[in-house]
Amino acid sequence: MKLLHIIATPRAHESNTLKVSTAFLDSLNAKHKDLEVETINLFTENLPNVAGDNIESKYTLSMGQPIDKRHKESWEQIETQIKHFLSADLYLISTPMWNFGIPYVLKYYIDAIVQPGYLYKYNELGQPVPLALGKKMVCITSRGGDYSEHSPFHVYDFQEPYLRAIFGYVGITDVHFVNAQPMDITPDLRAAALAGALEQARNLASNNVWSAVGNAAGAAHSA
Ligand SMILES: Cc1cc2nc3c(=O)[nH]c(=O)nc-3n(C[C@H](O)[C@H](O)[C@H](O)COP(=O)(O)O)c2cc1C
Numbered sequence: 257m258k259l260l261h262i263i264a265t266p267r268a269h270e271s272n273t274l275k276v277s278t279a280f281l282d283s284l285n286a287k288h289k290d291l292e293v294e295t296i297n298l299f300t301e302n303l304p305n306v307a308g309d310n311i312e313s314k315y316t317l318s319m320g321q322p323i324d325k326r327h328k329e330s331w332e333q334i335e336t337q338i339k340h341f342l343s344a345d346l347y348l349i350s351t352p353m354w355n356f357g358i359p360y361v362l363k364y365y366i367d368a369i370v371q372p373g374y375l376y377k378y379n380e381l382g383q384p385v386p387l388a389l390g391k392k393m394v395c396i397t398s399r400g401g402d403y404s405e406h407s408p409f410h411v412y413d414f415q416e417p418y419l420r421a422i423f424g425y426v427g428i429t430d431v432h433f434v435n436a437q438p439m440d441i442t443p444d445l446r447a448a449a450l451a452g453a454l455e456q457a458r459n460l461a462s463n464n465v466w467s468a469v470g471n472a473a474g475a476a477h478s479a
Pocket residue numbers: 265266267270271272273274351352353354355356357398399400401402439440
């Protein structure tokens with residue numbers, strides 16, 4: 257079983273989010289001896305342009321037209337990221353909340369990989385059909401404030417609904433969230449929230465069936 261750990265915090269060892277993710281990964285590793293973990297750190301990864309030649313290719317390909325050699329060479333960087341993404345059975349996204357949503361690097365990554373013909377396609381009725389099938393996802397987030405259901409700020413949580421929407425759109429609907437919150441109000445509140453999130457992450461890793469249900473993505477273009 258291959259897990260792709262997508263890191264969207266620049267804080268490395270200081271990261272609140274990664275403390276919880278590490279607990280999740282440790283518990284998962286203890287349970288699944290066959291677990292293979294690959295990591296992509298979006299703050300250090302050299303992500304392909306979603307502009308210039310690549311934006312031209314995106315629109316050309318979406319109309320079913322071929323792209324020339326120069327565009328192809330550049331587009332291969334997008335395909336490499338897509339291929340890497342689709343090679344996983346399970347995803348772990350580690351992301352803080354930034355301005356009620358996700359950090360720009362995670363949005364950039366999503367803009368690069370969510371391409372028609374690769375992660376979804378349109379059917380003859382013009383409806384989107386997901387192509388990233390048979391996969392599971394865990395999103396571990398941390399927030400300075402509290403956006404949980406009982407909080408008056410719950411409506412400002414654009415992070416969890418967005419991630420559920422975009423990955424659900426491409427076929428990843430088996431998604432679990434562990435949200436560590438609040439992290440930045442007082443040390444006591446942070447300690448209590450972190451302890452709760454660590455326990456939730458360990459339980460999630462131990463009590464779920466994570467074995468792969470097959471790498472069933474079928475891309476229309478050859479990634
Ligand atoms: C640029 C930036 C924007 C942030 N925006 C929010 C926000 O909208 N709501 C919130 O509760 N916390 C916000 N925070 C605080 C972080 O979500 C919080 O400190 C989180 O635990 C950091 O996770 P990390 O240590 O893994 O990077 C923001 C932090 C940064 C750096």
